[in-house]
Amino acid sequence: MPDELDELCARVLAEHGCASVSVAVAEGDEVVLARAYGFADVASRRPATPGTVYGLASVTKAFTATAVCLAADEGLLDLDAPASGAYGPTGPTPRQLLLHRGGFPAFYTFHYGAGPLPIEIERYRAPLREPGTEFEYSNTGYQELGRLLESATGRPLGDHLRERVAAPLGLSDFAFGAAYTGPAPVATRYSAGGRAYPTCRTGHPAATAGWATAADVALFARTASRLLKPSTLAAMNEAPAINEHTGYGYGRLVSHGPGPVVHSHGGGMGGIAAMMIDVPERELSLAVLTNSTDKAARDAVVRHLAGALLPGFRPTQLDTAAETPRTVTLPQGTWSGEITTPEGGLPLRLRLLSPTRLEVQLADAPPVTTAAAASDRWDLRATAALQLPTRDARLNSPHLGLELRLREDTLTGRAIAYKPGDQEGFLGSYLPHPCTLR
Structure with missing residues (x-):
């Protein structure tokens, strides 16, 4: 398998224009494979090595979730006590x-x-629905967990993660923050077009700000359960379903259906594509980390490794998509209302031209025509190259997305300012705003 992996990774990096990939496999307490390919920094031709640290993006959520559960086991935090705040x-x-x-x-x-x-996270933390109802993947929720953990422990989140999670598991190169501050060499992050990213700060570090080697991620995936009480671990892995293939537990996806039960979490943001997988019944885990926004290289290596190591593995076991497409069934006609932004209401008018075409007019801008779609969660979905004229959206979120539900004679949901990818410039923010139309 190592020779096949060498050939595959060289080919995949070339095919997808990815600078580097780092791979690790752990069995029991031991990392049994750690290899890296390509360049950690293209300009200096510095090669990636198994000791190179990568950004983890949303794989960080697994670390934060483990720390929260550990605090609950120690009596510092009640998992069922409603959080205080403007909710x-x-x-x-x-x-x-x-x-x-x-x-x-x-x-x-x-x-x-x-x-x-x-951009202040507080301006976009208004709940979309009642707590405890539908699944909605949210960095805001995990940032709130970080705040609760800091309040319960009296420690900065990064210090707590290093001292109570990373250190007991022997994860020597783990770090937390906008930039890597540890002793290991770090991979420069690159856009899908090959531009090097500068330091990036977010309003939700508890969800996205981890750094580690692939070996540390694989070892964490395999051994983090040992930090927790059996009852907490069981609850972590219950994972209510989000689709027919997977459920989401505490910081990990858990596969449903035939084949080995797979625990996993992916991560992606500007210059990062990461994947962590653990198979408890096999006592085996793997990690694949790349320094490119494009996930294609990561996914190809994951498919190869998992296919070779896990008989019966199905890529759908890593599926996070919680929606099934369907045909728009709204009556044709015009819907008018507004988008609620931190700077006030903005008029919005939609005219459904057919089950697949929609005319969108934002404030006084000329109307544009775009594709209309729907899913099992939304009665109308659409995107358009329309700039929401707010200060936050103008920074780097030039497109408009709509996700709306029909309730009696009213469409409610959200209008999202965002940027589709980073082929031009760097990845932008994703800003949801309440929207109501009649």
């Missing part, structure tokens, strides 16, 4: 936040300059 009469509980069922919408924000973060 209305009933705040989400840590357990609901761990499961991405705290009611918060999807959200991410990236800042590449100095000074205070220009």
Whole structure:
């Protein structure tokens, strides 16, 4: 398998324009394979090695979830106590936040300059639905978990993760923050077009700000359960279903259906594509880390490794898509209302031209025509190259997305300012706003 891996990784990096990939496999307490390919830094021709550290993006959520569960086991935090804050009469509980069922919408924000973060997470943390109801993958919820953990322990989150999770498991190169501050060499992050990313800060570090080698990620995946009480571990792995293939537990996806039960978490943001997989019944885990926004190289290596090591493995066991496409069934006609932004309401008019075409007019801008779609969660979905004219959206989120549900004679949901990828410039923020149309 190592010779096949060498050939595959060389080919995959070339095919997808990915700078480097680092791979590790752990069995029991031991890392049995650790290899790296390509360049950790292209400009200096510095090669990637098994000791190179990569950004983890959302794989960080698994570390944060483990720390939260450990604090609960130690009596420092109650998983079922509603969080305090501006959430209305009933705040989400840590357990609901761990499961991405705290009611918060999807959200991410990236800042590449100095000074205070220009986009405040508080402006986008209004709950989309009641806590404990539907699954909604949310960085906001995991940032709230980080806040709760810091309050419960009296320690900065990064210090707590290093001291209570990384150190007991022997993860010597793990670090937490906007930039890597540990002793190991670090992989430069690259856009899908090959531009080097500067330091990136987010409003949700508890969800995205981890750094580690592939070996440390594989070892964490295999051994983190040993930090927790059996009852907590069992609850972590219950994983209510989010689709027919997978459920989401506490910081990990858990596969459903035939084949080995696979625990996993992926990560992706500007210059990062990461994957962590653990198969408890086999006492085997693997990690694949790349320094490119494009996930194609990561996914090809994951498929090869998992296919070779896990008989019966199915790529759908890593599936996070919680929606099934369907045909738009709304009556043709015009819907009018507004998008609620931190700067006030913005008029929005939609005219459904057919089950597949939609005309969108934002404020006084000329109308544009775009594709209309729907899913099992949304009665109308659409995207358009329309700039939301707010200060936050103008920073680096030039497109508009719509996700709306029909309730009687009203469409409600959200309008999202975002940027589709980073082929031009760096990845932008994803900013959800409440939207109501009649």
